Amino acid sequence: MTVRKSSYRSLASLGRDLSRCRACVDAGYPLESLPVHAPFAAQRAYLFGQAPGVVEGDERLPWRGRAGRTLRRWLELSEEEFYATFYCASVTRCYPGRAATGRGDRMPTPREQELCAFWRDQELELLRPRLIVTVGGLALRRLLGQASLTPCVGERLELDGTPVVPLPHPSGASGWLNVPANRARLEKASSLVRAELALL
Numbered sequence: 125m126t127v128r129k130s131s132y133r134s135l136a137s138l139g140r141d142l143s144r145c146r147a148c149v150d151a152g153y154p155l156e157s158l159p160v161h162a163p164f165a166a167q168r169a170y171l172f173g174q175a176p177g178v179v180e181g182d183e184r185l186p187w188r189g190r191a192g193r194t195l196r197r198w199l200e201l202s203e204e205e206f207y208a209t210f211y212c213a214s215v216t217r218c219y220p221g222r223a224a225t226g227r228g229d230r231m232p233t234p235r236e237q238e239l240c241a242f243w244r245d246q247e248l249e250l251l252r253p254r255l256i257v258t259v260g261g262l263a264l265r266r267l268l269g270q271a272s273l274t275p276c277v278g279e280r281l282e283l284d285g286t287p288v289v290p291l292p293h294p295s296g297a298s299g300w301l302n303v304p305a306n307r308a309r310l311e312k313a314s315s316l317v318r319a320e321l322a323l324l
Contacts, residue, residue, distance in 0.1 A: 157181025157219035181219025186212035194294035228297035260293030278312035
């Protein structure tokens with residue numbers, strides 16, 4: 125049963141309610157997992173992606189599949205370092221299922237995105253991160269309203285004074301890195317993330 129308090133005093137309490145959320149299912153969306161949520165362990169950085177994949181949906185932990193391994197390689201972080209550094213969240217929290225085309229996962233609908241925005245807002249209020257890293261175009265649009273990902277990769281943006289560093293999505297279904305200029309953007313962005321982490 126979905127429970128949402130008007131406000132939360134701790135991330136632990138929020139996490140308990142988030143792990144039981146069925147708001148999108150109740151609204152009629154054919155989700156293929158329960159919410160994916162990593163336990164809070166005093167992270168100072170917030171990683172904001174699009175939606176869990178099939179592996180994440182099965183394990184109910186974020187960034188467990190191939191895309192997660194790629195992301196950790198970009199950031200030069202071990203698995204242990206990665207989860208100790210980042211509070212991992214996403215625009216929507218349940219695995220949405222495969223895309224109708226069979227290539228990649230289904231893009232969450234605008235309504236699903238709105239239903240999940242509550243959790244993001246509460247997390248940012250409680251966590252007050254010192255760094256936010258967005259992963260993929262949808263996360264960047266939802267957080268900062270940026271219409272295009274490419275010109276933002278390699279730049280340091282801000283949300284209410286907090287540094288925001290956008291990354292492309294590490295999905296194997298994406299052809300973004302096939303463009304040489306984009307590979308240079310990724311290297312600059314990864315360096316920016318590492319530099320910001322060094323300041324935490």
